[in-house]
Amino acid sequence: MKTKPTTQKSAPPEAKPTEAKADTMVLRLYVAGQTPKSITAFINLKKICEEHLAGRYKIEVIDLLINPQLAHGDQILAIPTLVRKLPEPVRKIIGDLSNTERVLIGLDLLPRE
Amino acid sequence: MKKSRTQLPKSPTGIQGLDEITGGGLPKGRPTLICGGAGCGKTLVAMEFLVRGAREFNEPGVFMAFEETAKDLTENVASLGFDLKDLIARKKIVLDFVYIERSEIEITGEYDLEGLFIRLGQAIDSIGAKRVVLDTIESLFAGLPNPLILRAELRRLFRWLKDKGVTAIITGERGDETLTRQGLEEYVSDCVIMLDHRVSDQVTSRRLRVVKYRGSTHGTNEYPFLIDEDGVLVLPVTSLLLQNIASTERIPTGIQRLDTMLGGKGYYRGSSVLVSGTAGTGKTSIAAHFVEAACRRGERALYFAFEESPSQIMRNMRSIGIDLEPWVQKGLLKFQATRPTFTGLEMHLTMIHKAVNAFKPQVVIVDPLSSFVVGDNKTEVKSMLMRLVDFLKNSEITTLFTMLTSNRSTADIHDVAISSVIDTWMSLLDIEIGGERNRCLSLFKSRGMAHSNQIREFRLTDHGVELRDVYVGPEGVLTGSARQAQEARIQAQQMVKKHDVELRHAELEGKRKALEAQIVAMRAVFEAQEAEALRIIRQEQAQEMQLAQERTNMEVSRKADTATDTTTKKQKGGAK
Numbered sequence: 001m002k003t004k005p006t007t008q009k010s011a012p013p014e015a016k017p018t019e020a021k022a023d024t025m026v027l028r029l030y031v032a033g034q035t036p037k038s039i040t041a042f043i044n045l046k047k048i049c050e051e052h053l054a055g056r057y058k059i060e061v062i063d064l065l066i067n068p069q070l071a072h073g074d075q076i077l078a079i080p081t082l083v084r085k086l087p088e089p090v091r092k093i094i095g096d097l098s099n100t101e102r103v104l105i106g107l108d109l110l111p112r113e
Numbered sequence: 114m115k116k117s118r119t120q121l122p123k124s125p126t127g128i129q130g131l132d133e134i135t136g137g138g139l140p141k142g143r144p145t146l147i148c149g150g151a152g153c154g155k156t157l158v159a160m161e162f163l164v165r166g167a168r169e170f171n172e173p174g175v176f177m178a179f180e181e182t183a184k185d186l187t188e189n190v191a192s193l194g195f196d197l198k199d200l201i202a203r204k205k206i207v208l209d210f211v212y213i214e215r216s217e218i219e220i221t222g223e224y225d226l227e228g229l230f231i232r233l234g235q236a237i238d239s240i241g242a243k244r245v246v247l248d249t250i251e252s253l254f255a256g257l258p259n260p261l262i263l264r265a266e267l268r269r270l271f272r273w274l275k276d277k278g279v280t281a282i283i284t285g286e287r288g289d290e291t292l293t294r295q296g297l298e299e300y301v302s303d304c305v306i307m308l309d310h311r312v313s314d315q316v317t318s319r320r321l322r323v324v325k326y327r328g329s330t331h332g333t334n335e336y337p338f339l340i341d342e343d344g345v346l347v348l349p350v351t352s353l354l355l356q357n358i359a360s361t362e363r364i365p366t367g368i369q370r371l372d373t374m375l376g377g378k379g380y381y382r383g384s385s386v387l388v389s390g391t392a393g394t395g396k397t398s399i400a401a402h403f404v405e406a407a408c409r410r411g412e413r414a415l416y417f418a419f420e421e422s423p424s425q426i427m428r429n430m431r432s433i434g435i436d437l438e439p440w441v442q443k444g445l446l447k448f449q450a451t452r453p454t455f456t457g458l459e460m461h462l463t464m465i466h467k468a469v470n471a472f473k474p475q476v477v478i479v480d481p482l483s484s485f486v487v488g489d490n491k492t493e494v495k496s497m498l499m500r501l502v503d504f505l506k507n508s509e510i511t512t513l514f515t516m517l518t519s520n521r522s523t524a525d526i527h528d529v530a531i532s533s534v535i536d537t538w539m540s541l542l543d544i545e546i547g548g549e550r551n552r553c554l555s556l557f558k559s560r561g562m563a564h565s566n567q568i569r570e571f572r573l574t575d576h577g578v579e580l581r582d583v584y585v586g587p588e589g590v591l592t593g594s595a596r597q598a599q600e601a602r603i604q605a606q607q608m609v610k611k612h613d614v615e616l617r618h619a620e621l622e623g624k625r626k627a628l629e630a631q632i633v634a635m636r637a638v639f640e641a642q643e644a645e646a647l648r649i650i651r652q653e654q655a656q657e658m659q660l661a662q663e664r665t666n667m668e669v670s671r672k673a674d675t676a677t678d679t680t681t682k683k684q685k686g687g688a689k
Contacts, residue, residue, distance in 0.1 A: 030228060032227040032228065032231060035227075037223060037224070037225070041222075064227070064228060064231045065231070068231045068232070068234070068235035069235060071228050071231055071232045071235070072209070072232065075211065075212045075213070076228035076232070077211060077213065077226055077228045077229040077232075077253070077257070078224040078225065078226055078227075078228055078229075078257060079224060079225055079226070079227035079228045080224065081224075081228065089217075090217065091217060091219065092217050092218045092219070093218070093219045093220075093221050094218055094219070094220050094221070094224045094257070095220050095221040095222035095223055095224045096221070096222040096223050096224070097221045097222060098221060098222035098223075099221040099222055102219055102220065102221040103219070103221050105219060106219030106221065
């Protein structure tokens, strides 16, 4: 619905449509402006996705400074927050995603202990 | 409260009583912490602050809920008469539910709460909010790990709220040793209000205390408060000063003889009257008379009944000729009946306040006061009574309390030491003589008026209360049939005496008559004798004249000379 997220989409767009819709992971990264934490989070996310989900993911970056009303929908408090919209259930990962292992656990790509 | 010029600007809460305690409200543009245990009313106090702000002070507000969903909250406060939906629709209030579920969240490094700031900022800006409530922000600690970051962020949040210039309430759960579980009082230090909900003698009462208020004076006591269908009501009663204006107006008691006993005019308006007595001495009847008299004058009366239901009181009073029902129908008289054990003392006090403020009566009856005394709470009853009397006096309301005393002696009433707050105290006693009980009324005291020191017999008749003089004599105070018997005896004695006197009078009269008769008789005898004597005298005089004539005739015939004169004289004397 918003234009911003699409402009910020980076590598995945060309990979996504070709792949099957079923196992595509839809991710939303909520940030507030171009803060160091946000940038770190985005870089970390991209790296993880490329390594573990190559071609099976879609990332939307939502800048709450631009679209503050979007914070309600996913109950965003902390910044940065990564929300896995699909597949269900919704998962939230808070922080700059510097701990790869925890990100993978959060995205159900690694089993929880 | 006295000098407001140096005080910081305040934001009125609109909550009755709380503004008085805080001297005008919460610190404007600063955060206030409201803490307390579960179910103590934090959320409702905070919500009322917002709703009243929006409705009465034109200050829109944002409610950020961390525990209850918007729907639950709306439903919960609807019972207090707050129509949140309407206020939200009119853009007076924004309700934002923040949902945090720990199990759905994974932490992967550093974060901040910018999202919360943005949400709050957006909500504030969308309606130009002046007030903000964060309820209960501590649940963030349960939802998000890394308390260090959270603390830093909260500190930033409160600073940010201050910068925004909004008046905020932050609620917090009470901790073991700190005011709040997470020590929020470290960050929110301008104003801290503590709520408490405690149980004593199986009765709960809510209390509120302003722990701290920077830059302002405030009431420091614990104040009872009430949550009912009209919201929160706090009573700053103990802070009242003795400044009530004493009225010189007198109002009749409804019993003529009692008025006479009270200097001829009745109670003072705005005074406190206590009717104490043992069971069944007619305390309620005196109260009913007073109420009826007030209603007759067109005044409003509020009757707090703690032992009998309104219909029972009305039925019973009808039996002594006092019909209260028409006044109830006219809306001049209102009964409020509750069991004393229904809530704590404070709550009763609060409810009385509320009812009085709503009904605005000139006369209040509390029947009976003694049912509040349970076990060892006499000091509490006294403090309650004191506050109640203060409040009622300030409103120029004449109050009549009834009080049941357990025995004949008045000593146990003095224990409660309520005398000091009572202006007119009458006592109804049972006097037992000659196998019967009789009621007597006496005045212990009546401030500011000449009043009778006599005991009166108190009778309940089918046309109300009647006061009779008691018989006071060598046999002591007599009442009831003893008094009647005594009166009859006296009457008999008087009859006898009267008889005696009459008898004597008659006797005397007889004597006088006899004497007079005698006098008449004697006079008759005397008159007879007198007549006889006079007749003889006259006869003799006639004879003598005849003799003298004859002598003259003889002298003439004998041609006697002058010498005869002397002999005539001699003969006269000899004839006698």
